[in-house]
Amino acid sequence: MKRLLVIENNTQNHNMIETTTPLFENGSNAYARIKQADRLTALFQQNTNINKYKKKQVIYSEGNHPVQLFYIKKGIVKTYKCNPEGKELITGIYGEGEYLGYVALLEETVYKDIAVAVEYAELAVISKDEFDLLMETDWQIARKFITLLARDITDKEQLLLGLAYNSLRKKVAEALILLSRKYKDAIKISRDNLAAIAGTATESLIRTLGEFRQEKLIEISEGYITILNEAKLRTMLN
Structure with missing residues (x-):
């Protein structure tokens, strides 16, 4: 199965995104267009490593360590927590074109909720190692996920306020x-x-x-x- 990125044991890893992905094999013009757009999204859209989930199938569970980053190509995914009585509290709803599981990756901790496919879903994935390398070598991607993390915190705060007062x-x-x-x-x-x-x-x-x-x-x-x-x-x- 073709991988999204090829990790080579040499001193040129900082150029890996530009030299090993087939996205850029058509020359510098194609690279320039992708560079101006969302390169990580472009990588995911061309990725053939796709996980398929049936409706109500668990994608990841609370307490597990993250091993990959998910990109939703098709379907809707919900994340939730359960109280001791088993009642669900939805912590997030994610649709096509959105990333899933990045909070635990960035915090280097376990998942704090459960992710389930609301309907049939297809998710592209890259490994934790590949994601870490992208974060270390591409400041645009790093900034993107820092922004997403900050937005996630704000959304959670608004959710709690809404549940309490709306x-x-x-x-x-x-x-x-x-x-x-x-x-x-x-x-x-x-x-x-x-x-x-x-x-x-x-x-x-x-x-x-x-x-x-x-x-x-x-x-x-x-x-x-x-x-x-x-x-x-x-x-x-x-």
């Missing part, structure tokens, strides 16, 4: 807007998962969705949720 309608509106950015078309997610994202009981979620439907903010058809008036939903977040 009204039910605001929680559900925020969850719908979040999911609308992850799904290309209509939102297809179980009511239990949507309730966990919103931080409310399933019964309360269903009642609020009914209210939104009557107010023509959303449309529900065969389990799919389509947002009809995102602007009005956003006014609830203020």
